[in-house]
Amino acid sequence: MALIVQKYGGSSVADADRIKAVRDRIKRTVDASNQVVVVVSAMGKTTDGLVALAELVSATPDPTLAEIAAKEREMDLLLATGEQITIAALSMALQAVGQPAIAMNGSQVRVVTEPNHTRARILYVEPEQIRAALDLGKVVVIAGFQGVAIDPATGLPSNEITTLGRGGSDTSAVAIAAAINADICEIYTDVPGILTTDPRIVPKAQMLAEITCDEMLELASLGAKVLHPRSVEIARNFGVKMCVRSSWLDDAGTVITSPRFGTGNLKALEVNRFVETVSIDYDQVKIALLQIPDRPGIASQLFKSLADQGINVDLIIQAVQETEGVNDIAFTIPQKQLQLAEVVTRSLEIGASLVTVDSAIAKISIMGVGMIGQPGVAAQMFTALAESGINIQMISTSEIKISCVIASTDGEAAIAAIQKTFDVPVQSHQACEITSEANANISPVRGVALDRNRARIAVQQVPDRPGMAAKILEQLVEQNISLDMIVQSQSDRDVNEIAFTVAIADLAKAETALKQYTKALGYGEVTCDADISKVSIVGANMIHQSGIAARMFSALANSDINIEMIATSEIKVSCVVRDHQAEQALKVIHQEFNLSGDHEIEVPSALKK
Numbered sequence: 001m002a003l004i005v006q007k008y009g010g011s012s013v014a015d016a017d018r019i020k021a022v023r024d025r026i027k028r029t030v031d032a033s034n035q036v037v038v039v040v041s042a043m044g045k046t047t048d049g050l051v052a053l054a055e056l057v058s059a060t061p062d063p064t065l066a067e068i069a070a071k072e073r074e075m076d077l078l079l080a081t082g083e084q085i086t087i088a089a090l091s092m093a094l095q096a097v098g099q100p101a102i103a104m105n106g107s108q109v110r111v112v113t114e115p116n117h118t119r120a121r122i123l124y125v126e127p128e129q130i131r132a133a134l135d136l137g138k139v140v141v142i143a144g145f146q147g148v149a150i151d152p153a154t155g156l157p158s159n160e161i162t163t164l165g166r167g168g169s170d171t172s173a174v175a176i177a178a179a180i181n182a183d184i185c186e187i188y189t190d191v192p193g194i195l196t197t198d199p200r201i202v203p204k205a206q207m208l209a210e211i212t213c214d215e216m217l218e219l220a221s222l223g224a225k226v227l228h229p230r231s232v233e234i235a236r237n238f239g240v241k242m243c244v245r246s247s248w249l250d251d252a253g254t255v256i257t258s259p260r261f262g263t264g265n266l267k268a269l270e271v272n273r274f275v276e277t278v279s280i281d282y283d284q285v286k287i288a289l290l291q292i293p294d295r296p297g298i299a300s301q302l303f304k305s306l307a308d309q310g311i312n313v314d315l316i317i318q319a320v321q322e323t324e325g326v327n328d329i330a331f332t333i334p335q336k337q338l339q340l341a342e343v344v345t346r347s348l349e350i351g352a353s354l355v356t357v358d359s360a361i362a363k364i365s366i367m368g369v370g371m372i373g374q375p376g377v378a379a380q381m382f383t384a385l386a387e388s389g390i391n392i393q394m395i396s397t398s399e400i401k402i403s404c405v406i407a408s409t410d411g412e413a414a415i416a417a418i419q420k421t422f423d424v425p426v427q428s429h430q431a432c433e434i435t436s437e438a439n440a441n442i443s444p445v446r447g448v449a450l451d452r453n454r455a456r457i458a459v460q461q462v463p464d465r466p467g468m469a470a471k472i473l474e475q476l477v478e479q480n481i482s483l484d485m486i487v488q489s490q491s492d493r494d495v496n497e498i499a500f501t502v503a504i505a506d507l508a509k510a511e512t513a514l515k516q517y518t519k520a521l522g523y524g525e526v527t528c529d530a531d532i533s534k535v536s537i538v539g540a541n542m543i544h545q546s547g548i549a550a551r552m553f554s555a556l557a558n559s560d561i562n563i564e565m566i567a568t569s570e571i572k573v574s575c576v577v578r579d580h581q582a583e584q585a586l587k588v589i590h591q592e593f594n595l596s597g598d599h600e601i602e603v604p605s606a607l608k609k
């Protein structure tokens with residue numbers, strides 16, 4: 001007998017017929033001698049409807065931060081009703097066919113969360129009531145996406161309802177699976193599994209039989225909404241076996257593979273150690289091209305020429321410039337390839353006003369899956385460096401890694417400062433091999449993701465001195481705003497631009513918070529742009545092959561799509577493009593890496609509209 005958690009998303013329980021179909025699958029699973037815990041989302045687009053209702057009755061122009069915060073408690077009460085409808089209906093449906101079942105909402109189970117409304121993290125899940133109901137032969141049907149806040153004064157659960165953030169019921173399911181030590185957590189949705197990209201945009205996207213947690217984390221956090229990234233993080237930390245399947249089909253789906261056994265603390269499910277290691281790499285040189293024309297094809301020409309010479313580019317950063325029509329691009333490469341890279345870069349006629357080379361640099365990185373959605377971690381890192389008087393020259397972030405380029409003479413002090421702040425071991429840096437034979441056959445790009453829910457904020461004329469990045473981020477951390485793709489441009493002046501992307505929903509709050517401190521912190525204009533999208537490629541094997549980013553940039557350039565921001569990590573490359581070109585961007589990149597299969601994927605919930 002296996003203990004199985006099955007999660008059904010909104011599309012799988014959208015109406016009475018779908019609820020009955022789900023009921024039948026659950027019954028079959030129980031009849032095959034398994035114990036089943038079911039986690040469900042709100043029916044269809046119910047949550048969207050509730051959000052729209054809140055907007056209709058309470059929207060105010062230019063809300064203050066206090067007004068935004070005041071609404072969040074009621075918002076949670078409202079949104080939590082969606083899942084409550086589904087649990088009651090599904091439990092009744094099961095009982096009607098003779099299957100004992102009990103419906104429980106997040107506070108009845110005691111899915112205990114931080115006291116943060118609208119995006120609470122799960123602290124722990126009490127397993128006792130679930131186990132007791134299972135022992136009575138019942139199917140336990142639990143509302144996903146919601147919990148009950150801890151009371152910080154007593155350390156006990158309060159009566160305050162919280163929600164986990166949009167898409168959060170995958171996270172509820174995996175957290176519950178970890179807490180009850182389930183054999184597997186199955187995520188049922190409207191596609192056959194994880195595909196190379198969203199089949200609603202590229203119908204011939206291909207199924208992946210397996211995907212690693214690391215790849216899935218990046219894909220999910222870069223916009224593949226099929227899984228909530230925090231659910232993958234918990235699966236990885238706790239060694240929860242996980243798969244994604246269609247609730248319309250009996251196909252096996254995609255298995256999410258985890259490289260290690262779980263070591264997490266069940267009393268701090270989503271608030272484990274955020275940062276796992278720190279590493280420093282002195283074998284890097286920074287090349288910056290300043291004030292190059294902002295038009296399609298520039299990045300592609302540059303990185304293609306470097307790739308043609310076998311130069312393995314590590315960090316690439318392209319940031320926004322205060323001057324219209326020009327950009328700065330900076331990148332790092334291994335020391336031994338400097339001479340060649342310099343010749344290539346200087347011989348290109350792409351109109352850079354200046355090419356600078358700095359070989360006295362080091363790249364310091366912190367890593368950890370727990371960093372996802374934790375706005376405070378980057379700020380803590382930048383503060384640790386600032387307090388030691390260390391200036392950050394370049395920043396690049398991914399969901400699970402933050403890298404800063406600093407002067408190599410600051411290397412030891414930087415490691416000491418970060419170890420003190422995060423209490424983490426130093427991981428020796430492993431230089432990456434260029435195209436090893438063993439890896440040559442595995443596709444370097446496994447998936448392409450699009451995130452249309454992001455907006456870009458650029459803070460201009462930031463004084464180039466220690467502590468500025470940290471101070472800027474702290475304003476956002478205070479508002480609990482998660483940001484990603486933080487890029488700080490290289491500059492020949494004594495000011496930098498710091499740009500990042502935030503969820504569109506957080507844009508007004510972020511803008512208000514940052515504008516409040518313009519004078520006090522001495523930076524220039526804060527500009528916001530909600531008309532952008534982020535398109536990314538992901539693949540664990542990318543690091544072993546040079547020229548992958550160049551191919552992505554070329555595909556975009558050939559379609560006349562301008563790249564407005566670039567950020568890379570070992571396993572992903574992300575580009576910001578204009579929103580109206582976003583789908584086209586995704587399609588041409590998917591095609592460039594030959595990711596399409598030979599038949600079209602059906603998305604049953606999309607057909608119904």
Ligand SMILES: Nc1ncnc2c1ncn2[C@@H]1O[C@H](COP(=O)(O)OP(=O)(O)O)[C@@H](O)[C@H]1O
Nearest residue numbers: 009010011189190194195197198200224225226
């Ligand atoms: N790489 C991908 N693989 C599979 N589905 C994807 C991918 N990227 C985006 N999607 C989208 O995710 C959708 C499933 O997520 P979601 O709508 O949240 O499902 P549910 O209703 O089950 O919670 C799919 O219908 C598909 O359009």
Ligand SMILES: N[C@@H](CC(=O)OP(=O)(O)O)C(=O)O
Nearest residue numbers: 009010041047166167168169
């Ligand atoms: N109903 C919530 C939670 C959720 O996870 O939904 P779904 O599984 O349908 O993405 C939302 O729409 O955000």
